[in-house]
Amino acid sequence: MDSEGWAFVFSAVNGLALIAWIGLAFLPRWPALLSAVMYLGVGLLCLAYSMTLIGVMSGLLAGGAGDGAGADFSSIEGVRSIFLSDGGVVIGWTHYLAFDLFVGLWIARDADAKGVSRFIQAPILFFTLMAGPLGLGIWLILREPAARRQGRFQ
Template identity: 55%
Template sequence: MGWGAVWSLVHVAMAVGWAALFFLPRRPAIHSFILYAGVGALCAAYLAMFVALFGGLADPVPVAGQGEPDLLNYSIGGVRSLFMSDGGTVLGWTHYLAFDLFVGLWISRDADAKGFSRWAQAPVLFLTVMAGPIGLLTWLIVRERRARRGA
């Protein structure tokens, strides 16, 4: 399976998880589905890619004109060289997708517990799926104000 196909598959897992989070009722079974079928699937895909790339089992497919990435070099140059390959890009993007979905699930559960409506949660969740840390920061600011008022 090529990196383009893996890219498509991880986006399906991400889209299913976020759609469930936005549109399905917030029940324990739905939360479990998002956690395991969404976040868990993305984490498992990440693990498989990580092992394949770092174990030399898969070709990272460097961008034309780039050398082979040094997968153990975590300097800025080393990480740049990793992302200058199809495998490294899909690996890194899957990392973002898994964590953003996990954070979105946490935000929704926390917001539900604090009595925020789904409509009030929607912009924060949208920010989280589009720009994870900005959505998380927004939620941390919003939830702190509610917590202080409730104390």
């Protein structure tokens, strides 16, 4: 795949993730919406990730410098070389988008179940979108007292 193709995939996964995050943050959390975020948001991001990863690793898609053959996850230099290509960047970014959205969905569901207001949830979800582990860490700190108030630790 050439640079324009990777740019298209990058834009597509970003758009998909943004639509899912907007729905999660601002729309009523009806079961149908939560299912859509899970399967049309997270699921499609996972599919895009899997298809591009397998495509590059198998040689079916050109990823640029550092194509899949010999991808090395055992050293910082090896991982850096993966991200020197457009394909590597898009695949890595899609990985982040899928996992951060999944974590955001879990946070939203868990916070709703614990009676945490959407006003409190909004910045946590924003931090999860922008810097996944930061948002998750904030939620884990706030979650514990909310769980205690309910008399359970689920």
